[in-house]
Amino acid sequence: MQSRHEPQTAREAGLLQCRTCGCLSHPPAQVSKRTIMRCPRCGARLHLHEHSNSIEITWALLIASALLYIPANTMPIMSVYMLGSGQPDTIISGVFHLLESGQWPLALVVFAASIVVPLLKLITLSFLLISIQRKSRWRQRDRLVLYKITEYVGRWSMVDVFVISILVGLVQFGNLARVEANAGSLSFAAVVVLTMFAARTLDEHLIWDISRKEEQH
Amino acid sequence: MIDVSSSIACPECGQLHRYQPIAQGKTAMCKRCGSVLYRNRKHMLESVLALTTAGLLLFFLSNLFPLLGLRAQGVEQDLLLFGASVAFWGQGYHLLAGLIVLNTIVFPLFELVSLMIISLTAKYGWKPGLAIFLFRWMREIKPWGMLEVFMLGILVSVVKLGDLATLIVGTAFWSFAGLILTMAAASSMLEPFVVWRMLGHCKERQHAVTT
Incomplete structure (x- = not known):
């Protein structure tokens, strides 16, 4: 399904969307529940949805x-x-x-x-x-x-x-x-x-x- | 991998869009949920600067002069903006006193100063570190600045006290009303998407920072 369609949302595309400044970024290769990720532009905390x-x-x-x-x-x-x-x-x-x-x-x-x-x-x-x-x-x-x-x-x-x-x-x-x-x-x-x-x-x-x-x- | 530098996601629903510059006065909206993505406003930074300068002046007037006065049997009682929380402190409700100082004085001042520093940084291309920090926290703190709610509180109090004693509307009442208007105008003028782009670009294939 994903190969035929362009990804629709940031989440489907596997991107992290900063809730503060809107900047999109790729998650690092390995993410555990413990990893703290920050937005590369504004530094706000980022969360994967499944870890939210x-x-x-x-x-x-x-x-x-x-x-x-x-x-x-x-x-x-x-x-x-x-x-x-x-x-x-x-x-x-x-x-x-x-x-x-x-x-x-x-x-x-x-x-x-x-x-x-x-x-x-x-x-x-x-x-x-x-x-x-x-x-x-x-x-x-x-x-x-x-x-x-x-x-x-x-x-x-x-x-x-x-x-x-x-x-x-x-x-x-x-x-x-x-x-x-x-x-x-x-x-x-x-x-x-x-x-x-x-x-x-x-x-x-x-x-x-x-x-x-x-x-x- | 998707090119992160030219893609933007709807802040409300996450729908992906390709970023396109738009003409002055136009608005870009999300194709799925209809939320505003960005606007191209004429003289945005100059308007914000003018409004926040006026706002700071009004802020000091509102804090220096009494908001309301009450006269009963020859005795007059004045109320400063700060006095509202002093009243709670005096009755032993220290948490409430703190909350009110934050809501009516600290957070509005923080928003005014932040708006000013952010638009100055964007306009003159200063180092964006401080502006990015302020912009990030301004968004979190904004709902907690409650000048307009306090104004409604003043109006309710005026009506409640109306038949009790003679009310004097103080100087700060009018500057307070002006402050609410200028702050609302300034923060609705500032276009977050545009300003964030001025403060820093999202690079292609950029990864989240891990700590």
């Missing part, structure tokens, strides 16, 4: 962030003290406060960034991993777009952490009004950071490469 542990690492990060998602949503993220009496806020109660004060567009933005996006990220990344592991050929281009969106929107979840930092920094009027950070904010930030790493470690080329291999059989 992208799926395992991504699963590990996903499971860790799924566990942290629970305290992130149940524990209070900050407390607002007005005239001495304090009231702890979770992420969802913060959204309700915005709704009560009639700020529904903003409530929607915070709801999307803090609750929907992290949850959707956990679901989409798991779906992508499972579909890669099942060597699925179903709608590869759409799955790549799904991956791109997931990778892009993740950082917007940090907005709640920033809001806490701004409120804590600004509202320090002693007994009159005071805002304090609570432990939920730490787990929430950890969820955002871990899912961002998970999206980064998932090698999106696997969506395409597996089907190519299957077609050749």
Whole structure:
């Protein structure tokens, strides 16, 4: 099959493709799992696909962030003290406060960034991993777009952490009004950071490469 | 063996293509997945240089002046960009304080300086070592610079505080908005494929470096 057709992808041609600068290079004659290969142009690490542990690492990060998602949503993220009496806020109660004060567009933005996006990220990344592991050929281009969106929107979840930092920094009027950070904010930030790493470690080329291999059989 | 110097692979799907120079203003796209391979932009390096110079000025303004102020019962409280993370530090959340300094100050500055050094190196043909190092890490670090997300955070906070006290929009608020725009423009102007080619060519039959 390969003698009749030009190789289609870098992988089929037996080439290493640098994920940082795009430079193509030939792998050395003998490669074991231990060999560390670097891009001849930019020096970034190169991996052979069969040695890639992208799926395992991504699963590990996903499971860790799924566990942290629970305290992130149940524990209070900050407390607002007005005239001495304090009231702890979770992420969802913060959204309700915005709704009560009639700020529904903003409530929607915070709801999307803090609750929907992290949850959707956990679901989409798991779906992508499972579909890669099942060597699925179903709608590869759409799955790549799904991956791109997931990778892009993740950082917007940090907005709640920033809001806490701004409120804590600004509202320090002693007994009159005071805002304090609570432990939920730490787990929430950890969820955002871990899912961002998970999206980064998932090698999106696997969506395409597996089907190519299957077609050749 | 395939000639590595004239072949390029799609960054998204790995599809191989033969490299061809394209006319100014044109875009080359992958034949399989449709991703952009490279663009030939007019005055690319000059635009990036101008935008990063403006960006650096705005960066210093944004850090020197207060972003927001709050007045309640005659007491005024100011917030600097750095103050947002100082607040977390003061409450014992040191990790979060560190994360916020990285997201709002260190990484954006790193990106600005890198963009500037990379385009200067490409324009004047300096030794590419430093620029290659910076370009490689800039790509990794880019998603972690979160100026625009912080801006959304400011807007949410402004609304939340609106009925509590009198808000003062500080000088840095406007330079911060300008900084977001200039940085977005600068990094979308820079064409990675073209710049990587300027910094170093992939030689024919080149092997990966093993250590």
